[in-house]
Amino acid sequence: MSDKLRCAVIGTGAFGTNHLVSLSACPRATIVALAESDPQRAKEAGERFKIPRTYSDYRELLEQPDIDAVTIATPNHLHAPVALAALQARKHVLLEKPMATASKDAVKIIETAKKMKRVVMVAQNFRFNRHTQLAKMAIERGTLGEVYHARGFWLRRNGIPRIGSWFTQKQFAGGGCTFDIGVHVLDACLHLMGDFDIQSVSAHTHAKFGPRGLGEFEWGKSAIDAKRTFDVDDFSTALLRTRSGKSIVLEVAWAAFTGNETREHGIDLLGTNAGLSLYPAKLFRNGPEGYEEVFLNQPKLPYSEDRIHHFVSSILDGTRPLVKPEESLAVLQVLEAIYKSSASGKEVRFSK
Numbered sequence: 001m002s003d004k005l006r007c008a009v010i011g012t013g014a015f016g017t018n019h020l021v022s023l024s025a026c027p028r029a030t031i032v033a034l035a036e037s038d039p040q041r042a043k044e045a046g047e048r049f050k051i052p053r054t055y056s057d058y059r060e061l062l063e064q065p066d067i068d069a070v071t072i073a074t075p076n077h078l079h080a081p082v083a084l085a086a087l088q089a090r091k092h093v094l095l096e097k098p099m100a101t102a103s104k105d106a107v108k109i110i111e112t113a114k115k116m117k118r119v120v121m122v123a124q125n126f127r128f129n130r131h132t133q134l135a136k137m138a139i140e141r142g143t144l145g146e147v148y149h150a151r152g153f154w155l156r157r158n159g160i161p162r163i164g165s166w167f168t169q170k171q172f173a174g175g176g177c178t179f180d181i182g183v184h185v186l187d188a189c190l191h192l193m194g195d196f197d198i199q200s201v202s203a204h205t206h207a208k209f210g211p212r213g214l215g216e217f218e219w220g221k222s223a224i225d226a227k228r229t230f231d232v233d234d235f236s237t238a239l240l241r242t243r244s245g246k247s248i249v250l251e252v253a254w255a256a257f258t259g260n261e262t263r264e265h266g267i268d269l270l271g272t273n274a275g276l277s278l279y280p281a282k283l284f285r286n287g288p289e290g291y292e293e294v295f296l297n298q299p300k301l302p303y304s305e306d307r308i309h310h311f312v313s314s315i316l317d318g319t320r321p322l323v324k325p326e327e328s329l330a331v332l333q334v335l336e337a338i339y340k341s342s343a344s345g346k347e348v349r350f351s352k
């Protein structure tokens with residue numbers, strides 16, 4: 001391997017472009033190719049980022065021997081097939097969230113990565129946010145004492161990625177707001193608590209805005225179908241219990257009449273010695289002068305704030321990335337359990 005990681009991006013829509021921006025700014029990576037099924041988008045990205053080779057078929061890209069790693073930003077239903085093909089072609093893989101649309105495919109990804117001795121990491125960017133890192137450092141220092149409860153929320157007022165795009169169709173997205181944005185707050189909560197061992201999930205989902213054609217915002221570059229299909233959730237709430245006795249409450253909405261203007265998304269953690277809220281990272285505790293609120297700060301963070309730079313360095317330095325694929329599988333299993341619990345009206349219990 002050269003001293004720079006030779007990378008390619010697969011899917012250069014709204015967020016694949018973000019991958020290209022990130023890789024372009026990465027001193028330890030070079031972008032050698034991209035694959036994008038839309039010819040116009042491929043041309044634009046190739047020209048803008050001065051990428052020498054563009055492919056309309058990702059399988060052709062994966063045949064190229066001079067590519068060390070790929071980042072995948074396709075619609076969700078293609079995460080697993082593209083990741084599996086990339087790993088089989090001996091490429092390291094950075095995969096957009098959610099890891100797959102079904103946990104059985106996430107299991108296959110983990111097995112294939114092990115077999116091919118390649119790195120796979122889901123791009124959970126919340127974990128790399130400066131404030132999440134500050135919070136994790138405080139928890140690891142023991143500032144909060146025992147962390148026994150977390151609340152993660154993301155409540156948008158009008159935030160359904162365009163109705164009729166792949167995002168709002170179960171067959172392409174796997175799920176609605178729970179899969180799209182719930183995955184971020186859930187992953188960050190479990191990461192901060194350092195506990196992915198879930199015992200049970202009780203949940204309820206709704207679809208109150210999308211089916212009425214309401215609550216949209218402009219996101220994503222893929223086509224919209226003529227029927228403006230919306231067959232996923234636009235709200236969900238869940239109570240999780242970990243095997244170690246912690247509790248987590250999630251609330252997620254793509255669209256809702258919410259008064260929450262200043263904090264659209266965030267996490268609150270309760271510990272026996274202090275509480276902590278994000279974003280920004282702020283501590284609540286009893287100080288010498290009474291109850292105090294302290295903004296967390298540190299000049300040096302343990303990880304790069306850019307998840308793609310972290311992925312690149314992990315491969316070049318031979319270190320294990322912060323986001324373990326087994327953790328992403330556990331998150332996906334909870335997302336699936338949210339739908340199962342909502343459909344059955346019962347708690348879903350995970351066997352050991």
Ligand SMILES: NC(=O)c1ccc[n+]([C@@H]2O[C@H](COP(=O)([O-])OP(=O)(O)OC[C@H]3O[C@@H](n4cnc5c(N)ncnc54)[C@H](O)[C@@H]3O)[C@@H](O)[C@H]2O)c1
Binds near residue numbers: 222
């Ligand atoms: N981490 C985050 O904060 C974040 C934010 C937005 C999106 N995402 C994730 O990024 C992924 C892409 O989302 P988006 O918003 O960019 O969607 P998008 O629809 O804008 O882009 C998807 C792109 O993939 C291309 N594509 C489809 N099939 C392909 C194929 N077979 N080969 C190559 N390219 C193909 C499409 O033409 C399109 O350009 C999704 O998984 C989404 O969940 C993550």
